[in-house]
Amino acid sequence: MKSIFSLFILLISFLPSKSQDNLIPSSIKTNSSILNDFMDQRFGMFIHWGPVTLRGTEIGWSRGVNVPIDDYDNLYKEFNPTLFNADQWVKVAKDAGMKYLTITAKHHDGFLLWPSSISDYNIMNSPYKVDIVGALATACKKYDIKFCIYFTVLDWHDPNYPIHIPDGKNIDSKADMNKFVLTMKRELKELITNYHPYMLWFDGNWESPWKNEYGIDIYTYLKKLDPNVIINNRIGANSEHPKLGPGILGDYATPEQKIGELNMNDPWETCMTICQQWAWKPNDSLKTLKVCIQTLAKVAGGNGNLLFNIGPMPDGRIEKRQVTRLKEIGDWLNLYGESIYRTKGGPFQPNEIYATTRRGNKLYVHVFERKSDQLVLPAMPEIRVKKAFLLRGANIDYKQSKGVITLQLPRQLPDQNDSVIVLELNTNAENIPVVSQTKYNSLII
Incomplete structure (x- = not known):
């Protein structure tokens, strides 16, 4: 039977990717109601953290590049973040208005932030000896934040993975991908059974050793462990992260460091850094509040989620300036959150002047800049505005004339980052088809 199965796997590797995608039965794919709940969250915290913060260089990618391999691989021996406090981290996310949190339990450097029986290269062999993943899972439950886990499908530290430095070259002939995938399964089983994550955020699927059949195998395996766990689209072998579709495995798309396009059909989540580097870097430039809030509004306006990344410091603290910026976003959401959470994007493509979200009979217009006294929205046939208010x-x-809506803007917008105008319509705004529009400048009088 093993020989027959091996021959089957060999044969399907030569099939078009669309056929491979269809090997996952629809019965085990994540239920649409679960994905709808995920998309209702709209805003989450991404955390990149590990021993590399002692050098202030990028996690994983600096191994053998900015930091010599031997130095990098031994940083865990001096990693002692005594000021780490899971409750404080999760409270920062809560105060920012975030609804879920994703921690890099295992990044490309192979270091595990949980006490694994599979690999000794883990947090319990550092001076700190605290289960970071477990502490965050507990704190998330306490603060009603959905707990999620990042996990890499490449591991430059593992001798069974054929590539050992970030250049993607020099394949190690002694490596064994079958053993590597088995290790992955065992580690993932620990994470699923011990911490029960809401979502798994895979990464590293662009290197040549990772094949689509491995992704199919892992996805199927995980669904046997937890049928409801959400899995992103970096589980299969592809670099088309902003997309879903035939040949791309996973439940939702993951554009990186850019805002995704308006998409009313496929769930998606933009991952983006609050600074420039994913992991902590001294004096890294911080995004302005205007950029942060408008990014969130544009993502929601495109019908996506925003996974906003922070990088805690080597001692376990989140930089005060990052905490302050996140709290400022939370303050804005306390006022305007109804225009973000549980909304749909569209029907217009977000631009530099405005974005729109919608729920029920309300269309929310996020005005980013007052270019003139009036803002003109493209025609929406058969749609009538009953009331407009800030x-x-x-x-x-x-x-309103022939469906074109002209809004008279106040002399002073109430919020310099994003002022929200509500239009109450004569119909359910969520049912309005996407409206094609010319370049936004032509919509300003």
């Missing part, structure tokens, strides 16, 4: 503010004047 969210948390007064009514505003508007005109």
Whole structure:
């Protein structure tokens, strides 16, 4: 039977990727109601952290590049983040208005932030000896934040993985991918059974050793352990992270460091850094509050989620300036959160002037900049505005002719980062088809 199965796997590796995608039965794919719940969250915290913060270089990618391999691989022996406090981290996410949290339990450097029986290269063999993953899982439950785990499908530290430095070259002939995938399964079983993550965020699927059949195998295996766990689209062998579709395994798309396109059909999540580097870097430049809030609004306006990354310091603290910026986002969401959470994007493609979200009979117009006295929205045939007003503010004047809506903007927008205008419509705004529009400048009078 083993020989027959091996021959079967060999044969399917030569089939088009669409056929491979169809090897996952629809019965085990993540239920649409679960994915809808995920997309309702809209805003999550990404955390990149590990011993490499002692050098202030990028996690994984600096191994053998900015930091010599021997130095990098021994940083765990001096990693002692005594100021780490899981409750404080999760409280920062809560105060920022974030609904879920994703921790790099295992990045490309192979170091594990949990006490594994599979690999000795883990947090319990550092001076700190605290289960980081477990502590965060517990804190997330306490603060009603959904707990998620990042896990890499490449591991430059593992001798069974054929590539050992970030250049993607010099394949190790002594490596054994079958043994590597078995190790992955055992580690993932620990994570699923011990911490029960809401979602698994895979990464590293672009290197040549990783094949689609491995992704199919892992996805199927995980669904046997937990049928409801959400899995991103970096589980199969592809570099088309912003996309879903035939040949791309996984439940949702993952554009990186850019805002995804308006997509009312496929779930997606932009991952983006609050600074420049994923892991902590001294004096790294921090995004302005305007950029942060408008990024969130544009992502929601495109019908996506925002997974916003922070990089805690070597001692376990999150930089005060990052905490402050996140709290400022949370303050904005306390006022305007109804225009973000549990909304749909569209029907217009977000631009530099405005974005729109919608729920029920309300269309929320996020105004980023007052270019003139009026803002003109493209025509929406058969749609009639019954009322227009500033969210948390007064009514505003508007005109409607042949479906074109002209909004009279106040002399002073109430929020310099994103002022939200609510349009109450004569119909369910969520049912409006996507409206094609010309370049936004032509919509400004």
